[in-house]
Amino acid sequence: MPELPEVETTRRALVPIVQGRTIAGAKVYDARLRWPVPRELADRLAGEAVLRLDRRARYLLLRLESGTLIVHFGMTGTLRALSQPPPRGPHEHLDLTLDNGVVLRYRDPRRFGAVLWTAHPAEHHPLLASLGPEPLGPDFSGASLHSAIHRRRIALKLALMDNRNVAGVGNIYASEALFRAGLRPARPCNRVSLAACERLVGAVREVLDEAIAAGGSTLRDYVDGTGKPGYFQLEHRVYGRRGLPCLVCGTPLKELKLGGRSSCYCPRCQT
DNA sequence: CTTTGCACCTGTTGGC
């Protein structure tokens, strides 16, 4: 499901539900995610008050009194709040029950996601420690991006999707931002000017803001914390549109593979 | 250090 807008949409939907609540219990039905879900998780969480629900890159951070529950959705994960929880369905691996009976249910068919526990500063966890700036935060700028990539030879799109350069931009939004900035996905980083980086940073921010406002992109199974789908897939200009006419100039969109991921672009608008 | 490609896993799709 998730790039940054989908995780953020989930977070916003869940904040009013978990805020001020205490975790009554946890039940792990299948610990086989990307890394095994800690066996002692249920004991750890019971009785813990939820202090905050944050997001860093594509990680959801449930801040509790004695530590942080780190949740990642991989490709197909969702976390939904259920006030009348039905019997567990396929691929539903974990339940967190709040003190008012609401159940947060984690579902992940492909099991690329993760649910991990860490004692206090979650930012020091190995998975979070080397993340680059938040794309919607003040540390991401044309200058920061340019200095991070300008000596590299890899394709610009791969650099955009590298969480060390900017955190949380995946295949959809990298493709969309490159189109809006008029830059080809395969352009070598060392041929991207500071001015182009500034345009690209603006495009990344714009497309992420619009996607969050639209509730994220629902391609197959993404829903937010209350079960609602997103609608930003209707606004995609290049992602998944191979062969279709460019919405700006009408030229058929091309596709290439970068790092094993499909990348659609307009051969006329993007240079 | 940089870059490339694989691995993890299940469900869906496109092309024959």
Next chain:
DNA sequence: TGCCAACAGGTGCAAA
């Protein structure tokens, strides 16, 4: 219509 290789929102890691 049916089958199956290819592909799908991510990312850590090994190898070159």
